[in-house]
Amino acid sequence: MSVFRGPRWAYGALAWLIFFVVSHVLLVFFPGDDPTGGGPWGMTAYTVLNVVLISMSAVGAAVVRATVRPWARHLPQWLILVPLWFGSVLLVLRGVPGMAESLLMVTGIRRGGFVGAQDISTGEFWAGIGINTYFFTGAVLLVAATISYARRSTDGGKKGSSDRSE
Template sequence: MRVPGSPRWAYGTFAWLVFFVVSHVVAVFFPGEDPTGDGPWDLRAYVIFNLVLILMSAVGAAVVVATVRPWGRRVPRWVLLTPLWLGSALLVVRGVPGMVENLLMATGIRRGGFVGAQDISTAELWAGLGINTYFFLGAVLLAMTTVSYVRRSRRDAHG
């Protein structure tokens, strides 16, 4: 698959990251009845986890914008590539297994996905499909943004 060196990928990734930040800000201020999912952590850990995600995503949004704006050319290439590659790797690790889980759930092979809970509701099934698709889309967008930036910045550096 040929990846064009288009800056449009960055704008799609930026929109994805903004939505991610907003959704986690909402989750911090309106955590619901049991935001920890009955896990071994408390509300403070939940809030800290979300704040870390918000910070990482906000920095990621700034990095993505820097790849397509004139002021970003003043930033050393490695400073932008490091978070782009790390973010791509994180989203691929989250997004690709999520899409495999979608296929398992949608085909009925494992209605509860990797966890295998057979008694999930239809709403939980659709929520899982939506969340996994969202992370897969993020993985594709950020990976394409990264490859596009590599190509454009290499071309800019050589002439």
């Protein structure tokens, strides 16, 4: 069996998306002292951004779950693949540069990353690396889940396509 044929990638991406949704719901209800980071936007923009992220991720979780459920076999393939590819592109655009930034930080080439100050605290340093690693992990999981679904759904009943019902 190919690495990208099983449903395990979908379950990993689903767990990642659920964690993302829960963490952003908590950020909306418990924003902290200055959630806007001193920027020109206010709490309304902060809340709207988080609600949009929560909504997109919740839909993404439903779509990822559909890739491994029997009831989704009756849906057109494009209805599942389009949001999967869209989410994959978004996470790659956030995750890959973030991982490159983490590499700059860890190697000491640029302690503050691409645009950060060089004199960041140890907490900021590790928080940045943790967040970047988190998004890179999400990108890997969602891209792999997308490829897995695309391969399994084009099998047309061949060996390995039974993985969809697990």
